[in-house]
Amino acid sequence: MNEQNYAINLGKTQELEVSAMLRNTYGLLALTLAFSGLVAFLAQQMNAPRLGFFMVLIGFYGLFFVTVKLRNSAWGLVSTFALTGFMGFTLGPILSHYLSMPNGGQVVASAFIMTALVFSGLSAYVLTTRKDMSFLSGFIVAGLFVLFGAMLVGYFFNISGLQLAISIGFVIFASACILFQTSAIVNGGERNYIMATISLYVSIYNLFVSLLQIMGIMSSND
Template sequence: MHEQDYALNHAQVEQQEVSRVLRNTYGLLAMTLAFSGLVAYVAQQMRVPYPSFFVVLIGFYGLFFLAAKLRNSPWGLVATFALTGFMGYTLGPILNRYLGMPNGGEVVSSAFAMTALVFCGLSAYVLTTRKDMSFLAGFITAGFFVLIGATLASIFFQISGLQLAISAGFVLFSSVCILFQTSAIIHGGERNYIMATISLYVSIYNLFVSLLQLLGIASSND
């Protein structure tokens, strides 16, 4: 009898913890997306230039590791907003590039709508089915190195269709990451809402930018 009570109490505590992490993650994610969007809008209106590759690399990974180091303290929230604000800053020049196209407004709005649809659909699927997506870890690791290699190849070699393939690959990769991270929260693989938020934010950012590239290429070929 006592073992049954213990198991029941443990399950209740576990469910409460999952609910807490989910609530904090999606709350913080909404705030960081809004903040990032505001910074992107300001950068777009001011027509700031896109930072160099090394500035983006150092800025992203520096702020990412800072947030990871401070994830268990209130300063982790500051680092999270600094990271997402920086990513919003890099998004401003990207938006200007597409808005300068003849049908740029339609491309941007379509990419935004598709990103929201994919994220909400994938999240809802995992939350309702509660499937364990931990088996995707190997795919994510392999996909990361493949995409890094393809991106480096696109810098040094002009290969026809490679950029299109990279963008499509990032759409698939980001979608899988959303499934994996949401499942990790539900099944106990992720208990820190700051790291969960950053992971989901990066996936959404990459998904949006990749869809922009795909739609932009399709639009330019019309």
């Protein structure tokens, strides 16, 4: 009887922890997305220059490293907003490029709507089924190296169709990351809401930019 009560109490405790984790993660995610969107809008309005590939990598991984180190303190929230603000700044010039196209507004709006639908659908699937997606870890690691290698090749060589292939690959990669991270939150694999927020934010960012590139390429071919 005592063992049964212990199991029930343990289950309730875990359920409360998951609920709190989801609430904190999605609350912070909403704030960082709003902040990032504001910074992107300001950067777009100011015609901010597009940062170089390696500058973006250095800025992102530098701020990401700081956030990992500070994830268990209040300063982790500061570095989280610094990181997402930086990513928002890099998004500004990208938006300016697509908005300058004849149907740029439609391209941006379509990419935004599709990103919201994909993220909502994948998140709802995991939250409803509570399916363990840890099996995707190997695919995510392999995909990261493949995509990074393809980006380096695309940076130094002009290969027809490579950019489209990379963008499609990032859509699949980002979708897998959303499934994996949401599952980790639900099933107890992730208990730090700052790291969970950063992971989901980066996946949403990559998903949006990739869909933007795909639709931009398709639109320019019409």
